[in-house]
Amino acid sequence: MSSPPLKAFSKLDLSGHDLPPSPAPSSPRTGKVYSLATELVYTEHSDQYGASSMPLYQTATFKQTSGSGGGEYDYTRSGNPTRSHLEKHLAKIMRANRALVVSSGMGAMDVISRMLKPGDEVIAGDDLYGGTNRLLKYLSTHGGIIVHHVDTTSVDAVLPVLSEKTAMVLLETPTNPLIKIVDLPAIAKAAHDANPKTVVAVDNTMLSPWLLNPLELGADIVYESGTKYLSGHHDLMAGVLAVNDLSLGEKLYFTINASGCGLAPFDCWLLLRGIKTLGVRMEKQQANAQAIAEFLENQGFKVRYPGLKSHPQYDLHWSMARGAGAVLSFETGNTVISERIVESTRLWAISVSFGCVNSLISMPCRMSHASIDEKTRKERQLPEDLVRLCVGIEDVDDLIDDLRTALVQAGAVTVSVDGMTAGVPPELAEDLRK
Ligand SMILES: *Cc1c(COP(=O)(O)O)cnc(C)c1O
Numbered sequence: 001m002s003s004p005p006l007k008a009f010s011k012l013d014l015s016g017h018d019l020p021p022s023p024a025p026s027s028p029r030t031g032k033v034y035s036l037a038t039e040l041v042y043t044e045h046s047d048q049y050g051a052s053s054m055p056l057y058q059t060a061t062f063k064q065t066s067g068s069g070g071g072e073y074d075y076t077r078s079g080n081p082t083r084s085h086l087e088k089h090l091a092k093i094m095r096a097n098r099a100l101v102v103s104s105g106m107g108a109m110d111v112i113s114r115m116l117k118p119g120d121e122v123i124a125g126d127d128l129y130g131g132t133n134r135l136l137k138y139l140s141t142h143g144g145i146i147v148h149h150v151d152t153t154s155v156d157a158v159l160p161v162l163s164e165k166t167a168m169v170l171l172e173t174p175t176n177p178l179i180k181i182v183d184l185p186a187i188a189k190a191a192h193d194a195n196p197k198t199v200v201a202v203d204n205t206m207l208s209p210w211l212l213n214p215l216e217l218g219a220d221i222v223y224e225s226g227t228k229y230l231s232g233h234h235d236l237m238a239g240v241l242a243v244n245d246l247s248l249g250e251k252l253y254f255t256i257n258a259s260g261c262g263l264a265p266f267d268c269w270l271l272l273r274g275i276k277t278l279g280v281r282m283e284k285q286q287a288n289a290q291a292i293a294e295f296l297e298n299q300g301f302k303v304r305y306p307g308l309k310s311h312p313q314y315d316l317h318w319s320m321a322r323g324a325g326a327v328l329s330f331e332t333g334n335t336v337i338s339e340r341i342v343e344s345t346r347l348w349a350i351s352v353s354f355g356c357v358n359s360l361i362s363m364p365c366r367m368s369h370a371s372i373d374e375k376t377r378k379e380r381q382l383p384e385d386l387v388r389l390c391v392g393i394e395d396v397d398d399l400i401d402d403l404r405t406a407l408v409q410a411g412a413v414t415v416s417v418d419g420m421t422a423g424v425p426p427e428l429a430e431d432l433r434k
Contacts, residue, residue: 036210037279039092043085056269057081077260086268089275094209094222096242098249101263101271102256105205105225106131108239112168112201112221114255118144120167123191125152125182126380127175129203130371136170153180153313158187162194171219172203173212174317177329177364177388178381179304181313184320188218199248205229205355210282211323215244221252226263228355231274232281236267281357281393285326288359288399289391293328295400299413300422303330326391327354329364331383332412337424338363338385340410347394347402354390359399362388 034042047055057080062073073079083101090099102108109132116122116139124136126149139145151157152171162169169191173182188200201221202214208229214222224230226238243249256262263271286307293305303310306317307324317324332338341361342350348361352368362368365377365384377384391399404420407413411428413420 036093040279041276043089054082054085054269054272056265058265076265077262078257080262080265080268082265082268082272083263086263086272089272090209090240091242093275093278094215094240094242095213096215096222097244097246099240099242100249100252100256101226101268102239102241102261103263103267104237105203105223105227105239106135107261108223108225108241109135109203111239111241111252111255111259111261112199112223113139113145114259115199115251116143116145116167119146119165121146121148121161121163121165122168122170123148123150123152123158123161123166124170125172125175126150127153127178127180127382128170128172129176129205130368132170132172132203134371152182152187155183155186155190159190162191164195166191166195166198168199168201170201170203171214172206173320174206174306174325174327176206176327177304177369177386179306179311179327179329181306181311181317183316184214184217184219192218206327207321207323207325208278208282208355210278211286211325212321215242217320220245220248225355226271228353229282230278230355231271232277232355232357233274234353234356234358236270236274238263238267238271282323282326284393285391286323288393288396289326289328289389290324291396292389292391292400292403295403296328296330299407299420301330301332304328327388328391329386329388332385332387332410332422334412334424335363335365335385337410337412338387339366341387341403341406341412344406344409345402347399348389348406356390357393359392359394360390362390364388 060076062071064071064074073081086101087099102111113135122145124147136147140147148161150161153175171182171184171187173184174180184202191198191200199220201223202219203224204212204214204222205224205228221241221243223241226240241252290307293303293308297303297308305324305328306314342363345361348359350362351360352362354360364386365382408415411424414423414425
């Protein structure tokens with residue numbers, strides 16, 4: 001008996017790609033590719049009522065036309081019209097042949113990691129997202145995977161560990177919270193030279209498709225947390241995967257369908273809404289971030305932000321990306337002072353994560369990166385006093401004002417008739433030694 005064809009992929013999309021069907025195609029019928037700002041909001045569809053917003057198909061099952069099936073969709077774990085629409089829309093925005101959506105950014109990473117088998121070697125950064133670190137640790141302890149953590153922001157540190165055994169290279173740029181830049185084209189090329197089958201996977205959460213297209217720089221898979229910039233409102237969790245190689249896409253889809261981690265219809269619908277404003281949010285957020293980075297640098301703080309000419313890898317960053325993003329970090333020279341700043345702000349919410357329309361402030365060593373022990377943090381030169389800012393869309397003068405007040409209250413600056421400069425005022429220095 002021959003097996004029936006894979007139902008979810010029985011149709012070609014408008015450009016001939018073997019994609020899951022969608023009742024509302026998100027590519028314009030003329031096949032014209034518009035600029036990203038237009039593509040984010042433009043969809044042409046064939047909804048029976050001409051709905052302007054893609055309808056939410058909040059259903060687990062679909063009635064079939066005959067006893068042997070026949071419908072485009074049968075069960076939401078395998079496929080759902082709202083999810084298909086989101087995936088096609090994302091494929092277009094990420095300039096990929098196929099995109100897939102799952103329940104979280106870590107869910108996306110998990111789907112990718114299922115391609116690994118015992119004995120495979122993985123190369124990953126040493127300033128990686130904490131959740132990625134935790135999953136890799138689990139795989140090396142229980143799955144027989146060999147993980148090499150190296151400083152991927154230095155091509156020379158990556159070359160010696162590459163070999164024909166390298167099955168996967170995981171990259172993230174800029175790194176967080178040290179905001180170091182990874183040379184994606186150079187590492188992708190070296191990895192494929194060492195083993196043409198190596199999968200180069202890039203976590204693009206920090207920049208989003210508005211600012212960076214890793215697939216165009218040599219990556220095989222790009223994934224990101226949709227929880228951050230794509231959604232933009234911190235009201236949902238999602239993960240996105242995109243590829244150009246359709247057989248790779250098929251493998252990823254198999255795992256998603258087999259393990260049941262596809263994004264739920266309601267979250268797909270919310271994410272579709274968020275994506276429409278990605279461009280305007282990002283532009284505003286990074287304009288704010290630039291002004292804040294300059295303000296802090298002008299006070300004399302050591303600021304890490306690729307929008308500043310003082311960033312040591314400024315040229316490398318701009319050779320790959322269209323913008324600097326909206327996450328920056330700075331040092332105060334003292335952990336107590338940093339703590340006071342974080343606790344003195346009003347507009348800046350103390351919170352992990354980023355990508356939200358609201359501005360956030362945190363101390364990575366006390367919060368998001370606290371699971372890395374102090375010794376390792378030292379080895380990775382993660383300053384204990386580092387303050388991370390994730391800039392939102394508020395009025396930039398309000399944000400700077402709030403920060404200025406917090407800096408003064410915390411004693412991070414010395415105020416004089418000429419203005420303020422970074423450095424603990426003498427009358428406070430004694431206090432801090434106690
Ligand atoms: C948040 C984040 C993730 C994980 O995404 P979740 O949606 O929280 O699971 C992965 N990588 C980076 C860089 C992130 O910031």
